[in-house]
Amino acid sequence: MDAFSVFYMRQTISQVPDELLDAAAIDAAGTLRTFWSVVVPVIRPGLAALAVLTFFNIYNDLVWPIVAVNDPARQTVSVLLAGLATNVTGGSTSSGFDLWGQLMAACTIATIPTVIIFLLVQRHFIKGLLAGSVK
Template sequence: MTTLDVRARRTTGRPRAGAHVFLLVLTVALLAPVAWAVLSSFKPAGEIIRDPLGFDPATLTFANFRGMFQDVPIGSGFLNTGVVLVAKGAITMFCAPLAAFAFAKYSFRGKNLIFGTVLLTLMLPVIVLIIPLLLEMKELGWVNTYQALILPGSVDAFAIFWMRQVIAAVPDELLDAARVDGCGEFAIFLRVIVPAIRPGLAGLGVLTIMNIYNDFVWPVVAASSSRMATLQVVLSTLAQNIKGNRVGADYATVTGELLAAASIALIPLLILFIVLQKHFINGILAGSVKG
């Protein structure tokens, strides 16, 4: 091994080591608050206030979780979120790739204008659309219904843009070969496009689930009744519910049950990311191709 080879290894090793240290520090900084919240949810309520950074396994308790399930309708929040997630996610995952297929592989009058208009909607703040959408829901009689939670925003402009970028990378020769074999356009989409864009669909699916699961602004406006409240709306009103259902509940009790509820809400997304981590990364890379 020559001196040049040794120097090359040293110069390439230093940036890698530095990058690893930086990523490790960043990971610890991001996960530390989450770990603290989960561990604190198993502490007695008084200990959370008296010794917020300490944790004694001998004092481990499930009292915060028991009290939270008694005081807060978190079960109905999970149910409503699940219904919205399945229905809205299905609409997004079906309609967005179809629209992207048209934009990526067909030429028609006004195509660029329509696609540009779709992209312009990404620049509109959500707060600007709330009042018009709410008035529309009122006219349709959909306030405090699943329709109001599911239909608005179900075909997302970002999803269309992402899928267009992915589908544009599929060779046109595959589509022409399918047409020669007698496939119709929808059959081409199902048999040629969908198998070719599975990584992109997986990435879009993970992002769609996360966006719907974490959505708060629209559900809190469209579903003001506790019966239709999604999980994020339930979490936002935890303190009021706890104090309303338990007379004399102090700050420590409210904090403990808040941490317990937050820990429960974290579980589905954590499982989702662990199971679909590989597909999510592949989907991100698939969506970065130039169309």
């Protein structure tokens, strides 16, 4: 867990109203029950945003997979796209123009998981945006 994640969640949790925590204490809820039943539903949009940002960070990582993975059959999508882009611009083939279509198709396919992840957590973003709009 990096420093951004810790700071982001600390700021998100600090915005939970004290009135909700006091109400849970009056209802004799313990610490774990208060966290699970009161805090987690309130910070769910922040958790969704952090999940998407963390997924994008890991999915787009280039340096660590280049260093750690030696087998070409186990390369990540970012490494494969970087290699394909190098072939297009470096001219490892006689005509680099025929690889542009493959590069664009590969980039389009590589964006599909990110779109799916966003669509799965989209409703949490909408709840977070509308949380303070209605009294």
